């Protein structure tokens with residue numbers, strides 16, 4: 001079991017990673033919280049697989065734990081579902097000396113964290129991520145949110161968990177497409193922060209001609225995957241500890257997200273998984289960086305080659321450049337009317353680029369939609 005300690009301005013908390021951590025969850029939780037009543041929030045896919053194990057571990061350690069099961073899927077990140085959880089918590093008589101446990105992927109983590117941040121003006125919560133994306137990204141850093149009909153994650157808070165406990169054994173039941181989507185975030189850390197991590201992924205791929213990255217990693221599951229997850233957590237941890245509230249540095253985590261969110265929005269959130277859209281967005285950002293002469297074509301090709309092994313679906317038929325361009329303008333990462341893109345300038349280094357010439361952005365969109373980038 002690996003322990004990484006994160007120190008943010010609003011408090012420090014440990015992240016535990018390893019196989020079989022669910023069995024130890026109760027003991028780990030007891031090191032951070034008194035043996036209080038807990039509401040475990042999970043979804044309809046994860047609860048049948050890991051709910052009983054989670055409750056048993058918590059109860060063994062003396063917690064009074066109850067399970068609330070959501071349907072699952074992005075639509076759960078809504079005010080309506082949050083209201084249902086507030087009601088369950090109130091009806092169960094949960095007072096301020098209780099806590100929430102989020103057992104699931106990023107949807108459960110974001111929603112349960114949001115409910116914890118707001119229920120009775122805030123109660124503690126624990127993140128127990130079960131997707132690769134949640135382990136390496138969404139469970140770290142305390143961004144919690146629900147969606148608004150006008151956009152994703154628009155209503156939320158920065159609210160750090162008391163503890164994160166990621167059991168890597170849970171990844172074995174994750175659907176392959178979800179696993180691939182999480183890998184996109186691993187590639188992201190290599191491009192924005194740590195060249196060594198990127199080169200590692202490249203060299204793993206070079207030893208297997210044309211195989212998808214997921215297959216390469218799963219074949220070597222015992223060896224590389226835990227190391228990569230731990231590096232990702234340490235990198236995200238370092239970034240969010242230096243800039244908890246996204247004033248500056250934390251923005252680099254949005255690499256691939258300006259284009260990626262536009263693709264998700266232009267397809268009504270029904271075609272891409274979030275990580276897939278981010279993978280496309282990273283290829284597009286690398287291309288934009290080349291057009292702006294910020295990145296060498298050779299480095300952009302290296303980024304494209306790794307992203308090309310993530311099995312991202314092709315651009316949907318009939319999606320027009322105009323529709324994606326219009327969706328770009330609803331992006332949260334605008335300053336005034338200017339769009340902000342996080343662009344690579346080298347492997348391991350990115351910059352924020354404000355308001356690049358729009359014809360170049362349109363050229364990138366056209367190249368992506370023609371299938372020329374991935």
Ligand SMILES: NC(=O)c1ccc[n+]([C@@H]2O[C@H](COP(=O)([O-])OP(=O)(O)OC[C@H]3O[C@@H](n4cnc5c(N)ncnc54)[C@H](O)[C@@H]3O)[C@@H](O)[C@H]2O)c1
Pocket residue numbers: 043044045046049072073074077104105106107108110130131132133134137138139140141142143144152153170171172173174175178181274
């Ligand atoms: N808070 C942040 O900093 C942050 C960062 C990135 C993404 N996000 C959010 O995360 C969400 C996406 O998270 P996600 O990709 O984890 O999606 P998700 O939570 O919807 O999980 C993906 C699917 O996998 C299933 N699943 C989860 N774990 C499983 C397991 N071990 N075995 C079998 N099935 C399993 C889920 O039921 C779901 O159907 C989005 O809402 C996004 O906005 C938040």
